[in-house]
Every structure is written in structure tokens, then in C-alpha cells.
Amino acid sequence: MSKSERPARGATIVDVALRAGVSSMTVSRVINHRPGVSEDTRRIVEEAIKALAYTPNVAARSLVTSSELRIGILYSNVSAAFMSEFLTGVFEEASARGARLVLLKGEGGRPPDRAALQDALDMGLSGALLAPPLGEAPEVVRMLKEAGCPMAAVGAYPSGGTICVRIDDRAAACQMTRLLLDLGHRRIGFILGNPDQAASAERMAGFYAAVRETGGVSVQVAQGDFTYVSGLAAAEQLLAMPDRPTAIFASNDDMAAAVVSVAHRQHLDVPGELTVVGFDDTIAASTLWPPLTTVHQPVRDLAAQALSLLMAEIGARGGRSKVPGETILDHQIIERQSTSAIGLSAPS
Numbered sequence: 001m002s003k004s005e006r007p008a009r010g011a012t013i014v015d016v017a018l019r020a021g022v023s024s025m026t027v028s029r030v031i032n033h034r035p036g037v038s039e040d041t042r043r044i045v046e047e048a049i050k051a052l053a054y055t056p057n058v059a060a061r062s063l064v065t066s067s068e069l070r071i072g073i074l075y076s077n078v079s080a081a082f083m084s085e086f087l088t089g090v091f092e093e094a095s096a097r098g099a100r101l102v103l104l105k106g107e108g109g110r111p112p113d114r115a116a117l118q119d120a121l122d123m124g125l126s127g128a129l130l131a132p133p134l135g136e137a138p139e140v141v142r143m144l145k146e147a148g149c150p151m152a153a154v155g156a157y158p159s160g161g162t163i164c165v166r167i168d169d170r171a172a173a174c175q176m177t178r179l180l181l182d183l184g185h186r187r188i189g190f191i192l193g194n195p196d197q198a199a200s201a202e203r204m205a206g207f208y209a210a211v212r213e214t215g216g217v218s219v220q221v222a223q224g225d226f227t228y229v230s231g232l233a234a235a236e237q238l239l240a241m242p243d244r245p246t247a248i249f250a251s252n253d254d255m256a257a258a259v260v261s262v263a264h265r266q267h268l269d270v271p272g273e274l275t276v277v278g279f280d281d282t283i284a285a286s287t288l289w290p291p292l293t294t295v296h297q298p299v300r301d302l303a304a305q306a307l308s309l310l311m312a313e314i315g316a317r318g319g320r321s322k323v324p325g326e327t328i329l330d331h332q333i334i335e336r337q338s339t340s341a342i343g344l345s346a347p348s
Contacts, residue, residue, distance in 0.1 A: 011052035011053060011054040012054075012312050012315070013027050013028065013031075013054070013097075013308060013312075014308050014309055014312040015052055015054065016045065016048045016049055016052055016054050017305070017308065019048040019051065019052060020041075020044045020045045020047075020048040021044070022041060022044070022045060023298075023301040023304055023305045023308075023329070026041065026045065026301075027045055027048075027049075028092075028093065028096040028097075028304075030042050030045040030046065030049075031049075069097075069098065069099040069100060069126050069311065069314070070099075070100050070101075070102055070123070070124060070125050070126050071094065071099050071100070071101055071102065071125070071126060071127050071128070071129055071307065071310065071311075072101075072102045072103075072104055072117075072120050072125045072127070072128040072129070072149075073087075073090055073101055073102065073103050073104065073128075073129050073131070074104045074106070074111070074112055074117070074128055074129070074130050074131065074134050074140065075087075075103075075104075075105055075106070075130075075131035075134065076105060076106030076107065076108070076110055076111060076112065076131075076133070076134060077131050077132060077133070079226060079227075079252065079253075079254050079280075079282065081253065081254070081280075081282030081283050081284045082132075082252075082280060082282055082299060083131065084282075084283070085282060085283075085299035085300050085303075086131050086154065086299050086300070086302075086303045087303070088300050088303075089299065089300030089301060089302065089303030089304040089307075090129065090303045090304070090307055092300070092304060093303070093304035093307045093308055094307065097307075097308070097311060099307070099311065102120055102123075102125065104116055104117060104120055106134070111134055111137045111139060111140045112140075114139070114143070117140070117143055118143070121143070121144075121147045121149060125147075125149050126150075126314050127149060127150040127151060127152070127310045127311070127313070127314050128144050128149055128150070128151045128152075128310075129151070129152050129153075129154070129303075129306055129307055129310055130151060130152070130153040130154070130156070130162075131154055131155075131303075132153075132154060132155035132156060132197065132199065133155075133156075133194060133196060133197045134153070135153025135154065135155065135156025135162065135164065136153075136156050136157075136159075136196065136197055136198060141159070141162065145161075150163075150310060150313045150314050151163070151310070152164070152165065152306040152307070152309055152310035152313070153165070153306065154166065154299075154302045154303055154306050155197075155199055155302065156198065156199075157198040157199075157202075157326075158325050158326050161325070162325075163306065163309050163310060163313060163325060163326075163327075164306075164325065164326045164327070165302050165305050165306040165309065165326075165327045165328075165329065166199070166302065166326075166327075166328060166329070167297045167298075167302070167328060167329055167330070167331040168328055168331065169199045169202035169203050169206065170202040170203070170205050170206035170209070171206060171331070172203070172206065172279070172295045172297070172331040172333075173202070173203040173204070173205075173206030173207050173210075173249075173251075173279070173295070174206035174207070174209045174210045175206075175210075175295075175331075175333055176206075176249060176277055176279070176295055176333060177206065177207045177209075177210035177211060177249060178210045178213075179277070179293070179333060179335075179339070180247045180249065180275065180277065180339070181210060181211075181213075181214050181217070183247070183275065183339060183340065183341040183342065184341050184342040185245075185246050185247040185275060185342060186214075186216055186217050186218060186246075187217075187218045187220070187243060187244070187245045187246050187247070188211070188217060188218070188219060188220070188245055188246070188247050188248070188249060189219075189220045189221070189222065189238040189244075189245035189247070189248040189249070190204065190207050190219065190220070190221050190222075190248070190249050190250075190251075191221075191222050191223075191224045191231060191234040191235070191238075191248065191249070191250040191251055191255050191256075191259070192204055192221065192222070192223050192224055192251055193224060193225065193226045193251035193252060193255075194224075194225045194226050195223070195225075197226075200226075200251060203251050203279065204221075204251075207249060218243065218245075220238055220241055220244075220245055222234035222235075222237045222238050224250070224251065224255045226251065226252050226254060226255065227254060227255070228254045228255065228257060228258045229258070230255060230258075231250060231254060231255030231256070231257070231258025231259060232258045232261065232262060234250075234255065234258075234259075235248065235258055235259040235261075235262035235263070236262055238259075239262060239263070239266060239268070239274075245274075246273075246274065246275065246342060247274070247275035247276070247277070247339075248274065248275070248276050248277075249277050249278075250276070250277070250278050250279070251279055252278060252279050252280050253278040253279065253280045253281070253282045253284045253285045253292060253294055254282075254284060255278070256276055256277065256278030256279075256285075256292055256294065256338075257278070257284050257288050257292070259274075259276045260276050260288060260289075260290075260292075260338070263276070270290055270338055271290065271337065271338050271339050271340040272340065275293075275338065275339045275340060276292065276293075276338045276339075277292065277293045277294060277338065277339060278292045278293075278294040278295070279294060279295040279297075280294065280295065280296075280297055280299070281294045281295065281296035281297065281332075281334055282299075285334070285336070286336070288338075290336065290337035290338045291336035291337050291338065292336055292338045293333075293334065293335045293336045293337075293338050293339040294333075294334055294336070295331055295332070295333060295334075296331060296332040296333070296334045297329075297331050298329055298330070298331075301329055302329060305327060305329065306327075309327065
């Protein structure tokens with residue numbers, strides 16, 4: 001929806017967020033006078049609220065009543081740090097919107113048990129929110145579609161009507177790789193993520209796009225699956241090569257943390273002898289030593305926006321939905337002490 005377009009039905013919190021160019025969680029914070037919003041952002045949101053004649057009561061009527069909203073939260077992500085951010089965003093948004101949550105957890109990256117999901121559907125789910133990698137789990141998506149259950153996925157790519165909220169993984173990885181190239185690195189290792197997730201392929205594509213822009217770059221690739229354990233094995237492989245990389249880009253922070261651990265065990269100074277960068281900007285990135293340079297994706301906002309869009313879709317059932325099939329939020333490169341130029345120590 002363009003910023004000048006006014007919705008035909010009563011405005012919802014999603015309409016306000018789209019017009020203001022912020023997440024629905026930010027709009028909720030402004031409405032409820034909560035901290036954590038800059039004055040400029042607060043002003044933009046208030047202008048959008050005024051322009052759309054939005055009121056919380058109108059938004060509530062555009063959906064179903066809060067007592068009827070039962071949202072299934074399906075997750076099995078192997079990264080505890082990622083899931084902590086994801087669930088925080090979900091809980092904050094659900095609390096602001098009065099939704100009841102039903103948590104369904106799978107183990108080891110696998111989907112929740114089929115029988116458990118069917119039981120939840122039989123109890124009457126209004127909709128389902130899928131944490132990565134479940135937005136790309138065919139059996140889960142199929143079951144939800146067959147049950148006529150609206151769904152939204154975080155970190156997934158569009159397929160068959162699912163609402164998707166993500167960042168531009170390819171652009172983010174390309175930008176991070178350019179940072180390494182600008183630091184003078186020409187032997188770069190890359191650790192792939194889970195091969196079953198589209199985000200892994202997109203991050204690899206972004207990495208190679210940046211490499212192709214610069215001549216004379218030696219690339220060494222190792223397979224991971226977004227787990228710390230897989231990062232250990234990938235790091236051992238890359239650092240055992242005769243002409244080992246001077247920089248390693250891991251496709252998430254858990255694997256990057258594993259690279260740092262292996263480097264320490266091999267008495268390699270990070271970043272003096274090995275630059276390491278990650279992806280996600282989870283709590284691990286800032287508590288590790290040295291703190292990781294990484295791609296920040298706003299996991300809390302991704303989760304909150306996906307839940308808000310899902311609730312809008314539920315409210316639009318029987319009418320014409322204006323909910324976008326895909327929403328892309330901004331990423332950011334966060335530079336910390338795990339990177340340095342060739343031959344230089346970490347910046348103080």
C-alpha cells in the first residue's frame with residue numbers, strides 16, 4: 001500500500017505501520033506511550049494515525065475479538081539466542097493486541113509432531129506463526145493450508161499465499177562481504193547455513209556477488225547448518241587448509257562463535273590473524289570475546305510484524321485482504337572488535 005493510499009475499511013495498526021514505514025510493534029509502543037521510540041519516529045507514527053483516522057477500537061473491530069484469537073506459534077529453531085529474540089517480539093505484540101498464544105515446539109530443527117499440530121488445529125486455531133525454518137517445511141505448510149488456517153512466516157520466502165516477513169538476506173551478505181574486501185582480505189572463507197532454507201542460498205548468493213566485483217579473491221567454502229556444532233566442524237576444515245583464509249564469514253552468529261572458539265584453540269589471534277564475522281546480531285554476538293561484527297536483523301520486529309499482519313489477515317477473512325504477501329525490513333551492519341584490516345590489530 002502506498003503512503004498516500006487510504007484503506008477502504010477502518011484503518012488497522014498494520015495500515016498505520018505501513019504508512020509510517022515502521023513495525024506494528026513500534027506503533028503499539030507509541031499508542032501505549034511506551035519508551036524505546038525516538039521523537040522523530042513517534043511524530044511520524046502520530047501523523048500516520050491522524051491521517052488514517054486510526055483508533056485502537058476500530059482496529060479491534062476490524063479483527064475478531066481478542067477472546068476468539070488463538071494463534072499457534074510453531075518453532076524448532078536450533079539457535080536459542082535467535083528464538084529468545086523471536087519469542088520476545090511475539091509476546092510483546094500478542095500482549096498489546098490481546099491474542100492468546102498456543103506454543104508448539106519441534107526438536108532439533110524438525111517440525112512439531114504432526115499429531116500435536118492436528119490437535120491444535122482441532123481445538124480451533126485462528127492462525128499460525130512460523131519461526132524459521134518452519135516457514136519452508138512442506139508438511140507443516142500443507143497441513144495448515146488444508147485446514148484453512150491463515151499463516152505467516154518469519155525469515156521465509158513467499159510460497160502459495162503465506163505471509164512472509166524477512167530482511168534482504170542477499171543484500172545483507174553482499175554488504176558484509178564488501179566490508180571484508182574493503183579491509184583488504186583476499187582469502188575469505190564462507191560457512192553455509194542449512195541447505196534446506198532459502199535464506200542460506202540467498203546469503204551465499206550475496207557473498208559471491210560481492211566477490212565477483214573484486215578480482216583476485218580466493219574463496220573457500222564449508223557446509224554448516226546454523227548450529228554451533230556444525231560451525232566447529234566447518235572452522236576446523238577451513239583453518240586446516242594449506243592457504244587458510246584471513247577472514248571467515250559465517251552465515252549466522254552461532255557458527256561464527258564456533259569459528260572464534262576454534263581459532264582460540266589453535267592459538268590464532270582474532271582479529272589480528274583471523275577476522276570473523278557473523279549474521280543475526282543475537283546476544284552471542286555482543287557477549288563473545290572479541291564481540292562479533294555481524295549483520296543485524298531485527299528479529300523482534302520481524303516476529304511482531306508477522307504476528308500483526310497475520311492478525312490483520314484473520315480479520316480480513318470474508319472480505320478483501322490488503323495484507324502484503326511479503327514484507328522486507330531493514331538490516332544493518334554492526335561493526336565490533338572481531339574484524340581488522342590485513343596486518344592490523346583490532347580497533348581500540
